[in-house]
Amino acid sequence: MKTTAIDLFAGLGGWSTGARQAGVEVLWAANHWPxxxxxxxxNHPHTEHACQDLHQAKWEQVPKHDLLLASPCCQGHSKARGKSSGNPQHDASRSTAWAVVxxxxxxxxxxxLVENVPEFTDWSLYPAWLQAVQSLGYQVSPHVxxxxxxxxxxxxxxLVLVLTRSKAPLILRLPKEHHVPASSFLDFNSGNWSQIDKPGRAQAxxxxxxxxxxxxxxxFIMPYYGKGSGLTGRDINRPIGTITTRDRWALVNGDRMRMLTANENLRAMTFPADVMRPTSHRLTVHMAGNAMPPLAAQRYIEALLEAA
Known part of the structure; x- marks a missing residue:
């Protein structure tokens, strides 16, 4: 019998795409953003969809399933949105994790399988959240x-928290793959190039x-916005740094440079080439940066099914 799943905070569908690649049927997916x-x-026409605040979800209307997939909002926990970025220390977005419970x-x-940034476990209410999950009969195994x-x-x-109705926490046997270089998704024949030495270019x-x-x-690639990778950038023969919800990475080629295209952001996240997306560059980058990489999702789900 085919394993079934639901996807909470589904976004562009990183978990759902990974589940499909792992042979799991996603019955229902929800997000508050139309x-x-x-x-x-x-991208998932056979899945039932709900557009709602999951605090208000009517769970009796959600299909019965074997596996729950979720990526609660991480911005309230991430160091990328600390005090200096105007991030409130009591961010209402953190409460989305209670919808999982x-x-x-x-x-x-x-x-x-619940995905978030590692700082999720530093949340002052994480012990209460963990106790609530355990009170429902689930063992919890953190994987960073x-x-x-x-x-x-x-x-x-x-961080992916593996929640199972087992006698002991389940440690997944995840594969250890060779690192795939950024050059695998970069296209030097696309994008909007400009001269590096031009009036107005910042000295930094x-x-x-x-x-x-x-x-x-x-x-090479380098952060154009933000401080990642120090003052030099990164070799294209290694993986790129973290894809975020805003334009961050620039590609340098000789005396020209440009920001990564929306499609390069999606490929860096391992979305399939035929993924349907907004025409807006900004919206696509935002959705890509918010997603669970489909290949990583597939690996977690496959390891979970193998362990089960």
């Missing part, structure tokens, strides 16, 4: 893994380009 639901539905309480699926180790061409460290950018050339030659 634009995300629109594109998830376009509500869903588990009603349906009691055999297992759940760099997605690059799962074959994603991106250094992206994420010029310094980073110069330092990158000294280390990597004429072709």
């Amino acid at each position: 634009e995300a639901v629109k594109w998830h539905a376009a 509500s869903a588990l309480e009603f349906h009691r699926p055999e297992a759940a 893994v760099d997605c690059a180790d799962l074959g994603v061409p991106q250094n992206r460290v994420r 950018t010029l310094d980073r380009v110069r330092n990158g050339r000294m280390r990597f030659g004429d072709q």
Whole structure:
């Protein structure tokens, strides 16, 4: 019998795409953002969709399932949105994790995979959240893994909590893949190139380009916005750094440079080439950066099914 799943906070569908690739049928998916639901539905037409605040979900209307997949909002926990970025310390987005508890309480699926940033476990209410999950009969096993180790061409460290109705916490036997380089998804024949040396270019950018050339030659990637990868950038023969919800990475080629295209952001996340997406570059980048990489999702689900 085919394993079935639901996807909470489904976004563009990283978990759902990974589940499909692992042979799991996603029966139901939900998100509060209509634009995300629109594109998830376009890519998963056989899945039932709900556009709602999951605090208000009527779980009796959600199909019975074997596996719950969820990526509650991470912005309230992430260091990327700390005090200096205006992140409130009591962010209402953190409470989205309680929807997972509500869903588990009603349906009691055999297992759940909950993805977030590692700082999720530093949340002051995490012990209460953990106790609630355990009170429902679930063992909880935290896995903190760099997605690059799962074959994603991106250094992206994420927490996945493995919740199972087992006698002891389940440690998944995840594969350790060779790292896939950023060059695997970069297209030097696309995008909007501009001259590096042009009026108005920030001195910090010029310094980073110069330092990158000294280390990597004429072709490399570097953070154009933000502080990642220091003052030099990164070799295209290693995975890119974390894809975020805003434009961050620039590609340097000789005396030209450009930001990554929306499609390159999606490929860095391992979405399939035929994924349907908004025409808006900004919206696509936002949805890509919010997603669980489908290949990482597939690896977790396959390891869970194998262990079961």
